[in-house]
Amino acid sequence: MIQANNLCKVFKDKKRGEVRAVDGVSFECKSGKVFGLLGPNGAGKTTTLRMLSTALKPTSGTAFIDGIDVEREPQRARKRIGFLSGNTGLYGRLTAREMVRYFGRLYGMQKDVIAERIDKIFTLLDMHDFADVRNDKLSSGMKQKVSIARSVVHDPPVMVFDEPTTGLDVMSSRTIVGFIKQCCNDGKCVIFSTHIMSEAARLCNRVAIIHKGKLYADGTVHEILSSSGCDNLEDAFIKIIGE
C-alpha cells in the first residue's frame, strides 16, 4: 500500500527561481490495484514517483510504503519497492543473469535465494534462451524483459512504473502492459504514470490527474468520467485541468 500525504518538491532553478514541481499531492493506492498518475509532460509525475521510490527527498509532506515512512527509513522502504521506467537502461556488457543477480545482491538477498528466484522469473518471462547473452546483443523486447526481471528480483509488494511504455515499440510495450496486469493479479500494489490516456483507461482501477504539480482529480475511471460528464478520459482530462 502506498500513501502520499501533501507531498511537495521545490527545485531551485537558476533561470526560473523556485519551481514547485510537486505541490501538495495526496493519494492512496491499495494492494491488488493499479493506480494511474495521469498528466502531460512536466506535470510532476516523475518527481512524485521519485519521491515515493526514495530517489528524491520530499521538500515537505510524507509518503508511506506499507506503513514505512520513506524519509525516515528509506532502506526498509526500498526493499519493498520495485522500480521500472521507460528509459531505464541495462548494463550492456553484462548478461541478463549477471544483471539480475547483481540487483538481487544489492537488495541484500542470499546467493541461493537469488538463483532460485532468477530461475522462477526467467521461466515466467520465458527468458532462459537468452539468460547468458550479453544485454547489448538482445532485441528490444528481450531487453524489456531483463528490465522487468531486474525490478522484481526481490519480489516487492509495491511496484512503481514511471512512464513504462514511453519510447517502446509495440511488442515491448505489450510485454510491459501484460506484466503490470500480472503484478495486479499477484496482489501487488501498482502505481504507474503515463500521458497516454487510453493506456490508463485500459489498466487502472483508479486514476489521479496531475497538472503543474497539483492534483486535480482522483477516483475510478468511471467516477472521473461521470463527474466531468465526458465519455472518454482524454476529454475529461482537458475539462478537469480547464484548458
Added chain:
Amino acid sequence: MHPGTVWTIYKKELTDTLRDRRTLIFMLAIPMVAIPLLIMAISQLMMSQITKQIEYESMVIVQGAEHATDDLMARFRDAGTLKLLTENEYRASDSTHKGDLKDALIAGDFEALVVIPETFDSAIESETPTTVEIYYDQAEMKSEFTVDKLRDVLDPYKEHVVEQRLKSRNIPADVIEPFDVSKHNVAPMRKLAGEKVGAMLPYIVILMCFMGAIYPAIDLAAGEKERGTLETLLVSPASRGDFVVGKYLVILTTSLIAALMSLGSLTFSINYMVKGLASEIGKMLMLQLDVSTVLLIILVVLPMAGIFAALLLSVSVFARSFKEAQNYSNALMMLIILPAIASMLPGVDMSYQLALVPVLNASMIIKNAVSGTVQWNYVATAFAASVVYAAILLFFAKKWFEKESVLFRT
C-alpha cells in the same frame, strides 16, 4: 559503509569494466604494444644518430699550425675521424673562405677551431705555461663530439710532454700519477639518451595512470546517467556511499594496472629491446630498476592513482552525459600533464614544498628513484599529502553522489 555491498558493487563494476574495449586499450594494449614500439623506434633513431655522430669525420681548422710542434700536428693528423686543415689550407681550398673563422664555425662550415698561440713551440721548449684554445658550437652535437675527439689527442700529448720533462730530470713518471683514473667518453651519449629516457619514465607512468582511470570513471557515473541505470541504483537499498566506494575502487584498480603495466613494459623494453640493438651504448641506457625501486614507485603511484580516481569520479558524477564527462576529463588531463612535465625541467630540485604538490611530487620522486636517489623524508611527505588529497576528493565525490541537484542534473 557495508563491506559486503561494496564488494558486490566492486565485483560487478570490475567485470563490466574489463569487458569494455576502451578500458582494455588503455590498460593493456597501450602499455604492452604501443610503449615497446615507441621505445624501439626512439632507441633505433637515437642509436643511428649517435653512431652517425661518432663515425662522422669532423673537420677541424688549426689556426697557427706553424707554431705547433711537429709531434702534435702528427698526432692530430693520425687521429681517426678528424679531418685537419691548417688555416692556410682551409682558405686556399675555396675562394669563399675569407672571413672570420669563428663566423664560419657558427655557420657550420667546420666543426671546431683549434688556436695554437704563436709562442706555443717555444713555451713547450722553455717549459712555460701556454694555452691551446678550442672553439666549438655547443648547440651542434657534431661540434660537441669533435671537442671530445680533440681532447683525445691533446690530453695524451700533454701527458707525453710531462713525461719528457720528468725524464729529463730523472724523475720516474709514476711520481705524478699516484693512481690511475680511467676516463671513458660516455658523457655526451648519456646526456643524449640516458637522461631523456629516465625523465620520460615518470611522465609516461603518470599519464598512463590517468588514462587508465578515464574510461572506467566516465562509464561508472556519467555512463549510468546516460544508460538510465542510475535511478535503479538510487532506489536500491545499497547506500550511496557504498556505490561511491565500490566504483572508486574499480577506477583505482584500472588506473594502477595501467600505470604498473606501463612501468613494467617501459623497463622491459628499455632493458631488453634497446640492449639488443647496440650493446655498447644500449647498456648505458639501461634502467636500473631493482625491487626496492619498483616498490618505491608503487608507493608513490598508489596515492596519485587515488587522487586521479577521485577526481575523475567527481567530474563524472557531475557530468550530464558521457560526452560532457569526456570533455572535463580531457581538460583535467592538461592539468595533470603540466606538473608531470615540470619535473623534467633542469634545475627543479626536490623540496618539502614540491613534495606537497600533487603529481609533481610523484614525478620528481620517480625521476630521482630511477637515477638512484631516494630521499625517504620527501617520499613520506608526498605519500601523506597525496593520501589527504585523495581522501578530500573522494569525500567530494560522495557528497555529489548524494546531492539530488547533481544526480538529476538536466
